[in-house]
Amino acid sequence: MLVASGLVKHYGGVTALDGVGITLDAGEVHALVGENGAGKSTLVKIMSGVVRPEGGTVELDGAPVRFADARQAAAQGVAIVSQELMTYDDLTVLENLFPYGAPRRGGLVSTREMRRLAGPVLAELGLDPPPHARVGELPLADRQLLEISRALLQEPRVLILDEPTSALPRDAAARLAAVTRRLAERGLAVLYISHFLEEVMRVATRVTVLRDGRVVLAGEPVADVGLDSLVTAMLGQPARHPAPAAAAPRRPGGAAVALTGVTVPGRLGEVSLTAAGGEIVGVAGLQGSGHLAVLDVVCGRARPSSGSVRLPGGRSPRSARHAVTQGVAYISGDRKGRGLMVDKTLWENITSVSWLGQGRGGLMPRRSGLVDRSRGRLERLRVRGDVHARASNLSGGNQQKVVFAKWLDADPAVLALDDPTRGVDVGARSEVHDIVRGLAAEGKVVFIASSDLAELVELCHRVVVLQHGRIVGTLDGDRLTEPELSLAMNAGFAEPPKPSGGG
Ligand SMILES: Nc1ncnc2c1ncn2[C@@H]1O[C@H](COP(=O)(O)OP(=O)(O)OP(=O)(O)O)[C@@H](O)[C@H]1O
Ligand SMILES: [Mg+2]
Missing domain, CATH: 3.40.50.300 (P-loop containing nucleotide triphosphate hydrolases)
Known part of the structure; x- marks a missing residue:
């Protein structure tokens, strides 16, 4: 036809x-x-x-x-x-x-x-x-x-x-x-x-x-x-199979992010959740369940009406911009308008956030240094594109990798990821996952939401499930599988079966 x-x-x-x-x-x-x-x-x-x-x-x-x-x-x-x-x-x-x-x-x-x-x-x-x-x-x-x-x-x-x-x-x-x-x-x-x-x-x-x-x-x-x-x-070559999250080194005990009784009217009701440094914590739920609101309060995009959010530095995020200065990176698959300056070059995009965190009075790094650093990050993520090219010239998946590279450059203490590998091909997806595991192993706190449940199962140490703005349960270890997760998101958690003495 x-x-x-x-x-x-x-x-x-x-x-x-x-x-x-x-x-x-x-x-x-x-x-x-x-x-x-x-x-x-x-x-x-x-x-x-x-x-x-x-x-x-x-x-x-x-x-x-x-x-x-x-x-x-x-x-x-x-x-x-x-x-x-x-x-x-x-x-x-x-x-x-x-x-x-x-x-x-x-x-x-x-x-x-x-x-x-x-x-x-x-x-x-x-x-x-x-x-x-x-x-x-x-x-x-x-x-x-x-x-x-x-x-x-x-x-x-x-x-x-x-x-x-x-x-x-x-x-x-x-x-x-x-x-x-x-x-x-x-x-x-x-x-x-x-x-x-x-x-x-x-x-x-x-x-x-x-x-x-x-x-x-x-x-x-x-x-x-x-x-x-x-x-x-x-x-052009066979894929390498990703290591399961369980095999990832885990060193909890670093500075934590703590949500205590957090309420955001219409979105979250008295949610308490602590994630230690080194932990990759998934947040899951159907649309409107509040799982994305958890990310939003961590990265200052939503303010709780009551309760508190404590970042590793001890502060509470006052705004999205303030959260960035406190080391929080928010990486979203919704890159249009959230995260990419399409008319700027790749190196300008990649080095744009690290500036925010440095405050005033810092020495201006040399441009050639920034360009070299950006080039290294692009190579690691296998981005097809020149550091001097405009972001608008990249394919969709390569743009997403640049969003990721940009936040890595800021050396964040906390990552809030929302569909971070949207549109990213299988090879680069496992590369991104390796990087996330590596950051956790360094003691960073990672929160992740994903429409791709396989991604949560592969990456997370545990996944908290929300319904109607409340945490209804947690899956980890052997119970962290796609079917269990899907069931929990849709139907919640049944009461754990009581041990019975037969009969
Ligand atoms: N407007 C443009 N200016 C310059 N280069 C471009 C432009 N549009 C696409 N390209 C380049 O052409 C090549 C093919 O891009 P294309 O968007 O077709 O890839 P794709 O297969 O759709 O990738 P993805 O899975 O990331 O969406 C890429 O190297 C890209 O950088
Ligand atoms: Mg495309």
């Missing part, structure tokens, strides 16, 4: 695509995978007309197409959900769903008609936002689902999803997978980009792998490609 062939695209000296082709057939979910910077989003942007290739063609039903923009693509039945979300944050949910013209009745925009059309699509994806809420106020996962709903409302024949589940909790990701398969059964052609390879194996019928701007595996049936050979194709 949609066929791209021989696509070539350079950005300055960088070859993003070097003769890439892919065929999307009606009725299939075709997965596209590859490391950060492999060229996946560039391919999508060319298909949707946002980026012009220097060579190659895109054909729809045998006729060459060159869309001027996403709107023209939509008019011809090609809907795209891009990796960096394109929601209009100041508009309402309903307004966001109909960007190319709202349905009208008698010449007037009809809210009722909008709701009638949107209702079933939102319901299928399990999204139930207040229709007149400003989209900027919604959680990242909801914004992601909203953008997918918008694409579906265009009733496309070709649907392109660039990392649609990178911020979705597991239940929402599962619903989206089911919807995606149903759409393919109805005859849509779906292109599905994801770094969650197990998810790819479940959802897709065929898979294409890009490495360094070239196709290294072309449209093989997923059933014929095992997970291991998929990873090998992506990385």
